[in-house]
Amino acid sequence: MDVSELLDDLNKPQRQAVAAPPGHARILAGAGSGKTRVLVHRIAWLIQAEGFAPANILAVTFTNKAAAEMRGRIENMLGYPIGGMWVGTFHGLAHRLLRAHWQDVDLPQSFQILDSDDQLRMLKRVIRAMDLDEQQWPAKQAQWFINAQKDEGLRAKHIQAGHDPYSQKMLAIYAAYESSCQRAGVVDFAELLLRCHELWLKRPDILAIYQQRFRQILVDEFQDTNTIQYAWLRLLAGDSGHLFIVGDDDQSIYGWRGARIENIQKFHQDYPDADTIRLEQNYRSTGNILAAANAVIANNRERLGKALWTEDADGEQVQLYHAYNERDEAAFIVQQIAEWIQQGGQRSETAVLYRSNAQSRVIEEALLQANMPYRVYGGLRFFERAEIKDVLAYLRLIANRLDDAAFERVVNTPTRGIGAATMGQCRQHARELNLSLWQAATEMLQEKRLPARAANALNQFLTLVDSLTPVDSSITLHELTALVIDESGLRSFFGKDSSEKGQGRIENLDELINATREFTAPEEAEAMTPLDAFLSHAALEAGENQGNKWDDCVQLMTLHSAKGLEFPLVFMPGMEEGLFPGQKSIDDPARLAEERRLCYVGMTRARQRLTLLYTENRFLYGQGMLQRPSRFISEIPAEQLHEVRARQHSSHTGLAAKANTDSSLSDIRQGQQVMHTKFGPGVIIDSEGTGSHARVQVNFKHAGTKWLVLAYAKLEFL
Numbered sequence: 050m051d052v053s054e055l056l057d058d059l060n061k062p063q064r065q066a067v068a069a070p071p072g073h074a075r076i077l078a079g080a081g082s083g084k085t086r087v088l089v090h091r092i093a094w095l096i097q098a099e100g101f102a103p104a105n106i107l108a109v110t111f112t113n114k115a116a117a118e119m120r121g122r123i124e125n126m127l128g129y130p131i132g133g134m135w136v137g138t139f140h141g142l143a144h145r146l147l148r149a150h151w152q153d154v155d156l157p158q159s160f161q162i163l164d165s166d167d168q169l170r171m172l173k174r175v176i177r178a179m180d181l182d183e184q185q186w187p188a189k190q191a192q193w194f195i196n197a198q199k200d201e202g203l204r205a206k207h208i209q210a211g212h213d214p215y216s217q218k219m220l221a222i223y224a225a226y227e228s229s230c231q232r233a234g235v236v237d238f239a240e241l242l243l244r245c246h247e248l249w250l251k252r253p254d255i256l257a258i259y260q261q262r263f264r265q266i267l268v269d270e271f272q273d274t275n276t277i278q279y280a281w282l283r284l285l286a287g288d289s290g291h292l293f294i295v296g297d298d299d300q301s302i303y304g305w306r307g308a309r310i311e312n313i314q315k316f317h318q319d320y321p322d323a324d325t326i327r328l329e330q331n332y333r334s335t336g337n338i339l340a341a342a343n344a345v346i347a348n349n350r351e352r353l354g355k356a357l358w359t360e361d362a363d364g365e366q367v368q369l370y371h372a373y374n375e376r377d378e379a380a381f382i383v384q385q386i387a388e389w390i391q392q393g394g395q396r397s398e399t400a401v402l403y404r405s406n407a408q409s410r411v412i413e414e415a416l417l418q419a420n421m422p423y424r425v426y427g428g429l430r431f432f433e434r435a436e437i438k439d440v441l442a443y444l445r446l447i448a449n450r451l452d453d454a455a456f457e458r459v460v461n462t463p464t465r466g467i468g469a470a471t472m473g474q475c476r477q478h479a480r481e482l483n484l485s486l487w488q489a490a491t492e493m494l495q496e497k498r499l500p501a502r503a504a505n506a507l508n509q510f511l512t513l514v515d516s517l518t519p520v521d522s523s524i525t526l527h528e529l530t531a532l533v534i535d536e537s538g539l540r541s542f543f544g545k546d547s548s549e550k551g552q553g554r555i556e557n558l559d560e561l562i563n564a565t566r567e568f569t570a571p572e573e574a575e576a577m578t579p580l581d582a583f584l585s586h587a588a589l590e591a592g593e594n595q596g597n598k599w600d601d602c603v604q605l606m607t608l609h610s611a612k613g614l615e616f617p618l619v620f621m622p623g624m625e626e627g628l629f630p631g632q633k634s635i636d637d638p639a640r641l642a643e644e645r646r647l648c649y650v651g652m653t654r655a656r657q658r659l660t661l662l663y664t665e666n667r668f669l670y671g672q673g674m675l676q677r678p679s680r681f682i683s684e685i686p687a688e689q690l691h692e693v694r695a696r697q698h699s700s701h702t703g704l705a706a707k708a709n710t711d712s713s714l715s716d717i718r719q720g721q722q723v724m725h726t727k728f729g730p731g732v733i734i735d736s737e738g739t740g741s742h743a744r745v746q747v748n749f750k751h752a753g754t755k756w757l758v759l760a761y762a763k764l765e766f767l
């Protein structure tokens with residue numbers, strides 16, 4: 050592609066942004082207006098027209114998948130590989146830097162990454178070791194506290210303990226956790242960035258090398274950067290680097306995790322000479338979808354404000370489906386997807402976006418029953434499954450004997466007679482002498498401090514790990530993995546379970562061997578052993594890429610993980626008060642505003658058809674509840690909303706089973722005048738179904754036309 054072609058399929062403000070002279074710039078624009086597209090073209094432009102080397106460019110994306118796509122698109126445009134360019138998530142980039150400078154940041158060369166589940170386990174151990182009551186000091190709370198501090202760039206030593214016992218104790222846990230991590234040579238996600246930031250502060254010489262290299266820094270989804278990320282960017286840009294940031298204040302949805310929407314304005318103050326470019330034309334969604342989303346977000350105050358319009362046709366109205374319960378809701382979604390496919394659509398063009406992970410189960414069951422392949426993003430990731438983590442823990446211990454978390458996980462998995470008492474002694478010995486568990490166990494064996502049986506078992510474990518540890522590079526990563534799975538006894542342990550679950554575990558173990566066989570270390574991992582590179586990949590990879598077999602699948606994910614994506618057909622189930630917006634945000638204006646932004650993000654993922662669903666009864670978190678439709682539904686203008694019903698009802702069980710026999714369908718006739726407690730007076734214009742499935746369509750005088758379930762509507766017949 051030559052230079053002028055890079056601007057061909059862009060509109061005027063997009064072109065202006067792409068071809069702006071090198072300098073700081075801020076692209077502020079609503080969903081689907083081409084921000085990500087502009088960023089991609091901008092990189093190609095910098096290389097092609099401004100003569101920057103790919104190595105001068107660093108781009109930050111929100112997911113690994115987005116990073117891979119971005120690189121692919123730019124290489125396509127330019128027609129050659131751009132290996133020297135760095136593109137990745139904040140975590141991925143910081144990790145790469147720490148690997149390159151492990152000595153300068155005081156980490157062992159084969160340091161390992163703790164994912165959030167590992168972090169929680171580590172904290173539990175720390176809290177137990179401090180002799181604290183785990184009920185009173187839940188690890189989860191400490192995890193929140195610690196991550197929030199790290200996101201603000203604060204270590205335990207930076208924080209002044211308040212007078213209240215709570216913050217004093219949290220600080221003490223934070224400090225103990227820090228030293229445990231340091232001793233074990235492990236870093237959690239937030240630590241990656243914090244430590245990288247500290248490296249730059251304490252080693253200006255190293256920072257200068259990167260400042261000279263990365264003269265162009267581009268950041269997508271800037272509205273969700275947190276304090277430390279922004280500080281990191283500012284340091285890297287220094288006086289000479291240029292920051293090109295794109296974002297949308299209406300799509301800031303990670304405030305609960307420390308993101309600072311105000312970074313967008315701060316950027317403006319920090320870089321007053323930066324151009325601000327606004328994009329207002331939306332290329333993604335139909336007119337109706339866009340109007341509906343715009344109307345919802347208009348209810349938020351303190352917006353930077355922008356208008357979005359489209360040349361696209363109005364398209365269909367937003368569909369609204371009122372379900373009896375979550376099974377009905379799921380059945381409707383499956384039915385609609387089946388129709389879409391019948392009409393020639395692809396499964397991968399359809400997405401179900403939900404507020405809470407717990408909602409996916411019922412939908413998954415319905416899809417399974419209908420034999421419809423699907424994949425869940427961001428749920429339990431492949432690398433987070435218990436059996437996979439067991440194998441990874443062996444591998445981690447092979448890579449790094451100091452890794453106490455890994456030691457704890459597999460010392461007695463599968464069971465080999467190392468009991469709680471033995472482990473208790475090991476822990477105590479480790480604590481007293483400030484040793485790793487591995488060292489403590491070794492010493493205790495040498496000093497013969499354990500009863501014979503326990504000593505034997507422990508010795509077997511240590512010998513096993515030693516014997517699995519490669520002495521040279523002649524054994525490949527997948528051979529090693531296969532060996533670990535067999536020799537550790539994990540394969541025969543899971544093999545004994547002949548249930549479907551047990552079999553699934555064995556399949557997963559084999560899939561892990563495949564994954565290691567297919568794994569090619571990214572170029573930044575050249576200094577690492579293949580094992581270290583793979584372990585980092587397993588911790589950082591968000592389960593986004595799992596090969597082609599996922600290709601034509603219905604896409605299931607939380608609203609949060611749908612950011613930046615688009616699909617022709619989008620379903621948003623669970624549009625109910627208490628679920629979306631969530632219960633805790635109902636009385637908190639700031640949280641409510643964030644929920645509304647999340648709703649806006651969800652709605653604007655849809656290109657052609659958007660379907661919102663809510664149920665009257667929902668069984669969630671272990672209890673049945675009567676639900677009210679989400680306020681976000683009522684914020685959509687009537688012109689954009691169309692209530693739909695299932696074409697043919699599948700059988701419904703459960704809460705809706707007991708029909709109100711008083712008003713069975715035989716009593717119903719068109720033209721019947723009715724009164725509804727909420728919608729007021731109306732006339733029945735249609736009906737369908739029988740018994741508990743009986744529904745009527747009522748034309749309400751003041752509330753428009755609605756389908757109601759007879760069993761619930763409590764209609765008064767006039």
Ligand SMILES: Nc1ncnc2c1ncn2[C@@H]1O[C@H](COP(=O)(O)OP(=O)(O)OP(=O)(O)O)[C@@H](O)[C@H]1O
Nearest residue numbers: 058059060079080081082083084085086332333613
């Ligand atoms: N000038 C254009 N001509 C044609 N299509 C365009 C144009 N600009 C953007 N698009 C298309 O519009 C869609 C949305 O673009 P993109 O994903 O870049 O938007 P975005 O602003 O990053 O959205 P989000 O806020 O959701 O991240 C994409 O399919 C993109 O290819």
Ligand SMILES: [Mg+2]
Nearest residue numbers: 084085086613
């Ligand atoms: Mg985008």
